[in-house]
Amino acid sequence: MxxxxxxxxxxxxxxxxxxxxxxxxxxxxxxxxxxxxxxxxxxxxxxxxxxxxxxxxxxxxxxxxxxxxxxxxxxxxxxxxxxxxxxxxxxxxxxxxxxxxxxxxxxxxxxxxxxxxxDAVIIEPIMDVVVTIPTACIGAVQVNLMARRGILQDIRTEHNHTELKVQVPLSEMFGYATQLRSLTSGQGTFSMTPRDYQPVPESVQRSLIASA
Missing domain, CATH: 3.30.230.10 (Ribosomal Protein S5; domain 2)
Structure with missing residues (x-):
């Protein structure tokens, strides 16, 4: 994608x-x-x-x-x-x-x-991301996902673990495996599957055009 x-x-x-x-x-x-x-x-x-x-x-x-x-x-x-x-x-x-x-x-x-x-717009691939982490790490992990332009879809906690379902642009997921390990002391896991394409924010579009 x-x-x-x-x-x-x-x-x-x-x-x-x-x-x-x-x-x-x-x-x-x-x-x-x-x-x-x-x-x-x-x-x-x-x-x-x-x-x-x-x-x-x-x-x-x-x-x-x-x-x-x-x-x-x-x-x-x-x-x-x-x-x-x-x-x-x-x-x-x-x-x-x-x-x-x-x-x-x-x-x-x-x-x-x-x-x-x-009037054309730039669109980007969006991924369905499922992150499983120790519940004690939820704050730091959630903040990091939002910084990656993630949109939280669902959150479930069972015992000491929490599962987050988030939609995140593919371009923002590079390096996430290393970041997640750091935030969860190696205990976090994630998977992602393609969802669809969506328009990028105007600020991102301006940046992409300026750097082309």
Whole structure:
């Protein structure tokens, strides 16, 4: 699980209208793609709404590939993009200068154009963490988990041991095994499993972008 960026589904779609026009004296390169990006529940989705042959059918696959390739590095700190649907609504071609390569490049640039007009957010993987510790250590362990941006979900105490269930960003769990041993004199244990992705706090997003 890696940090990614995604659309904020509460915002308006990101529109694009990109034209590649390149002439070098010989055969040129020409392609135009028009459409918009919106949030979806899949990693990537493509909806071809071209009608009337604005873009010939043989170039649609190249468009889809260009949009998909662009998701590998988005505009926010270069993180991959997820949860985005590309809707292709219009375009244009040239009888001699259009080809798969031209449309793939135009689609890639159109994606970046659409991203720049939309409200994207950086999201991060969240883990379900279960920590079992001596009850006498609960204070120090809980404070440490909160410092790691952990959100307590449940706490149960039985005899002299306490179990904490916490949701913690994966990025905050590095080095936790050593820290837990120190806080519990080697008696604490933990396990973690992937849960989902959630937006990072605004302060964290600003820091990630600034350090990119």
């Amino acid at each position: 890696t940090t990614r960026q995604m659309f904020n589904s509460k915002q308006q779609p990101g529109h694009f209208d990109y034209t590649l026009r390149k002439q070098t004296g010989g055969p040129g390169q020409y392609a135009r793609v028009v459409g918009y990006l919106e949030a979806c529940n899949e990693f990537f989705a493509f909806d071809n709404q071209i009608t009337g042959g604005a873009i010939p059918t043989e170039y649609i696959k190249a468009c889809e590939q260009g949009f998909k390739d662009a998701t590998s590095s988005g505009i926010l700190a270069g993180y991959p993009v997820t949860g985005v649907k590309v809707v292709l609504t219009d375009g244009d071609f040239h009888q001699n200068d259009s080809n798969d390569r031209a449309f793939q490049f135009a689609a890639c640039q159109g994606f970046y154009q659409g991203m720049s007009t939309a």
